[in-house]
Amino acid sequence: MEIVYVYVKNRSDFGKQCNFSDRQAELSIDIPPNPELMEQFVIRDPVDTGSQCSCDMSEHEVNTERFEMETRGINHLEGGWPKDVNPQELEQTIRFRKKVEKDENYINAIMQLGYVMEHCIKQNNAIDIYGEYFDEEDEVEVSDEVLSAKTINVFRDPHEIKRTATHLSWHPDANRKLAVAYSCLDFQRADVNMSYDSFIWDLENPNKPELILKPSSPLVTLEYNPKDSHVLIGGCYNGQIACWDTRKGNLVAELSTIEFSHRDPVFGALWLQSKTGTECFSASTDGQVMWWDIRKMNEPTEVLIMDVSRKGVLENALGAVALEFEPTMPTKFMVGTEQGVVISCNRKAKTIAEKIVCTFSGHHGPIYALQRNPFYPKNFLTVGDWTARIWSEESRESCIMWTKYHMAYVTDGAWSPQRPAVFFTTKMDGTVDIWDFVFKQSDPALSLKVCDEALFSLKVQDNGCFLACGSRLGTVTLLEVSPGLCTLQRNEKNAASSIFERETHREKILEARHREMRLKEKGKIEVKEEEGEGEVKINQEELLALTEKEFFDVINTEMKRRGSTLKKAVSKVGAQRGIHRSRRTALEGLLMS
Amino acid sequence: MAEVEETLKRIQNHKGVIGTMVVNAEGIPIRTTLDNSTTVQYAGLLHQLTMKAKSTVRDIDPQNDLTFLRIRSKKHEVMVAPDKEYLLIVIQNPTE
Numbered sequence: 001m002e003i004v005y006v007y008v009k010n011r012s013d014f015g016k017q018c019n020f021s022d023r024q025a026e027l028s029i030d031i032p033p034n035p036e037l038m039e040q041f042v043i044r045d046p047v048d049t050g051s052q053c054s055c056d057m058s059e060h061e062v063n064t065e066r067f068e069m070e071t072r073g074i075n076h077l078e079g080g081w082p083k084d085v086n087p088q089e090l091e092q093t094i095r096f097r098k099k100v101e102k103d104e105n106y107i108n109a110i111m112q113l114g115y116v117m118e119h120c121i122k123q124n125n126a127i128d129i130y131g132e133y134f135d136e137e138d139e140v141e142v143s144d145e146v147l148s149a150k151t152i153n154v155f156r157d158p159h160e161i162k163r164t165a166t167h168l169s170w171h172p173d174a175n176r177k178l179a180v181a182y183s184c185l186d187f188q189r190a191d192v193n194m195s196y197d198s199f200i201w202d203l204e205n206p207n208k209p210e211l212i213l214k215p216s217s218p219l220v221t222l223e224y225n226p227k228d229s230h231v232l233i234g235g236c237y238n239g240q241i242a243c244w245d246t247r248k249g250n251l252v253a254e255l256s257t258i259e260f261s262h263r264d265p266v267f268g269a270l271w272l273q274s275k276t277g278t279e280c281f282s283a284s285t286d287g288q289v290m291w292w293d294i295r296k297m298n299e300p301t302e303v304l305i306m307d308v309s310r311k312g313v314l315e316n317a318l319g320a321v322a323l324e325f326e327p328t329m330p331t332k333f334m335v336g337t338e339q340g341v342v343i344s345c346n347r348k349a350k351t352i353a354e355k356i357v358c359t360f361s362g363h364h365g366p367i368y369a370l371q372r373n374p375f376y377p378k379n380f381l382t383v384g385d386w387t388a389r390i391w392s393e394e395s396r397e398s399c400i401m402w403t404k405y406h407m408a409y410v411t412d413g414a415w416s417p418q419r420p421a422v423f424f425t426t427k428m429d430g431t432v433d434i435w436d437f438v439f440k441q442s443d444p445a446l447s448l449k450v451c452d453e454a455l456f457s458l459k460v461q462d463n464g465c466f467l468a469c470g471s472r473l474g475t476v477t478l479l480e481v482s483p484g485l486c487t488l489q490r491n492e493k494n495a496a497s498s499i500f501e502r503e504t505h506r507e508k509i510l511e512a513r514h515r516e517m518r519l520k521e522k523g524k525i526e527v528k529e530e531e532g533e534g535e536v537k538i539n540q541e542e543l544l545a546l547t548e549k550e551f552f553d554v555i556n557t558e559m560k561r562r563g564s565t566l567k568k569a570v571s572k573v574g575a576q577r578g579i580h581r582s583r584r585t586a587l588e589g590l591l592m593s
Numbered sequence: 594m595a596e597v598e599e600t601l602k603r604i605q606n607h608k609g610v611i612g613t614m615v616v617n618a619e620g621i622p623i624r625t626t627l628d629n630s631t632t633v634q635y636a637g638l639l640h641q642l643t644m645k646a647k648s649t650v651r652d653i654d655p656q657n658d659l660t661f662l663r664i665r666s667k668k669h670e671v672m673v674a675p676d677k678e679y680l681l682i683v684i685q686n687p688t689e
Contacts, residue, residue, distance in 0.1 A: 077629075078633060079633050110597045117674045
């Protein structure tokens with residue numbers, strides 16, 4: 001309902017000044033209360049209200065005016081002379097000074113202070129106390145870093161019938177590719193339907209191999225040519241050598257003729273250092289080492305038979321399982337054999353006898369891996385039976401360092417290319433051991449279980465960080481080790497070389513001792529042989545009688561010392577005359593005590 | 594009296610010493626080998642610094658007291674031996 005007030009005004013009156021006047025109040029609207037609306041209300045009982053009984057307070061803020069402060073310095077040109085002294089007057093100042101100098105306090109103070117001051121001056125003159133004296137000595141950084149290695153990638157054999165990954169080779173340039181040779185090394189247990197293919201994997205793509213190499217027989221070993229990254233050499237199970245060029249496709253580019261190849265699986269094939277970059281050599285358990293030029297694969301350029309007696313007879317030859325070649329020493333190479341012997345050879349020798357320089361024997365079983373230390377090539381690592389051993393070329397009779405005998409067969413080993421004291425081994429229980437003999441010599445620095453089946457091969461990448469290991473079921477695992485294991489530690493080279501030298505020295509001393517003892521024994525045997533055999537028997541009888549007599553003498557003296565009780569016991573013993581000499585001495589000992 | 598002379602002379606004659614001064618608490622140079630204005634400047638500044646150093650030392654440990662103050666700068670070293678009333682200041686060029 002609107003309350004409206006209407007008024008009328010003449011147009012001529014617009015704009016005139018307003019004259020306000022009072023008026024009586026007028027009732028515009030009167031709205032009576034509606035009792036029906038009462039129904040909509042409910043009386044509240046009880047009612048809850050808050051009330052407060054306290055004194056009224058008020059709040060005020062006050063801020064004082066800021067007190068201005070300023071720091072100023074005054075540069076005095078003249079000291080605080082007492083009032084009676086005029087600083088300008090030289091006479092007065094001198095007089096004042098003289099007075100002060102006569103003061104007792106002054107004299108004492110100066111003596112005291114002078115003493116202290118002189119000490120410091122002399123100190124300054126003596127040495128530069130603030131100089132850096134121990135600059136060169138770096139703080140010994142104890143690397144508390146926990147050693148670790150983690151699996152980056154796993155490459156599985158895509159075929160259903162799994163084959164062992166017997167050999168791995170990293171791509172020489174980019175290290176982004178890995179060539180894996182697959183074959184079945186169990187004698188005559190290879191499945192008929194087993195595929196002969198080997199693969200080149202790209203690290204980025206673990207699902208599908210980048211290139212499939214199709215040989216005529218499964219590949220036992222496969223190596224990239226370090227000079228030409230497109231060329232690979234593979235050793236086959238049937239003894240042939242095959243060569244691939246990845247640019248030409250996955251079929252064999254060159255293949256050696258079967259008549260002139262090895263008679264057994266080729267276990268080692270390595271590229272040689274040559275101007276043409278086409279020379280390689282291979283070794284197999286048939287006891288031969290052959291040199292090839294890949295341009296002409298129908299015949300090997302050279303053959304050497306691993307006969308330790310240096311006669312070149314094939315029947316006596318030792319089967320070669322591992323091959324080693326160091327590009328820095330191009331005329332020498334080493335072969336690890338099935339019989340546990342490492343043969344060091346010289347390629348440039350004229351006669352066969354000279355070609356085989358020396359042998360190192362020490363392993364109980366085939367030597368599966370052989371590698372020279374990249375920093376100290378005189379020392380090399382061999383892996384075989386249940387141990388890994390480190391040898392020095394100078395000590396021929398035994399290895400200089402060795403690991404303990406493990407529970408599982410050690411199948412492959414390699415040095416780390418970055419650290420001279422670190423090497424890796426794989427075992428048949430599927431573990432990879434990382435050894436650091438500068439850190440710990442009795443146990444591996446790190447031991448990882450990579451897979452449940454046996455590991456057969458291992459290859460470390462050139463930067464030392466990545467390593468690939470191949471297993472019996474064809475699974476290749478790519479591991480990355482923690483930076484502590486692949487960066488050269490301070491002083492490590494010196495420490496490693498001193499360890500090698502020390503151990504070599506120790507072995508040399510032992511060798512010398514052995515030689516001495518052997519010479520002595522030889523001498524003794526010669527002397528003994530001069531006496532006849534008959535005399536030997538008589539000697540024995542006499543000896544027996546003598547010992548009997550001695551024995552009874554001792555007993556008698558003892559008896560006299562101890563009395564009759566012993567007499568009875570001894571008389572019983574004495575009755576058994578045929579007792580063994582050893583029992584006699586034991587009794588003697590007992591009675592003596 | 595003579596010992597004082599001797600001491601001060603000895604100090605002045607040490608290797609590398611550029612200047613020696615004895616100043617009292619009011620900044621009046623009692624004995625100095627440098628010119629007046631430099632001495633007064635050193636006196637005023639070092640007095641304040643010594644007071645501050647002394648109070649710092651005593652704040653940390655009330656039983657402690659300042660015995661010597663050494664300021665090494667690029668060019669030379671200023672050594673201040675404080676006393677209740679006097680300051681012995683020596684400027685030395687330390688041997689490198």
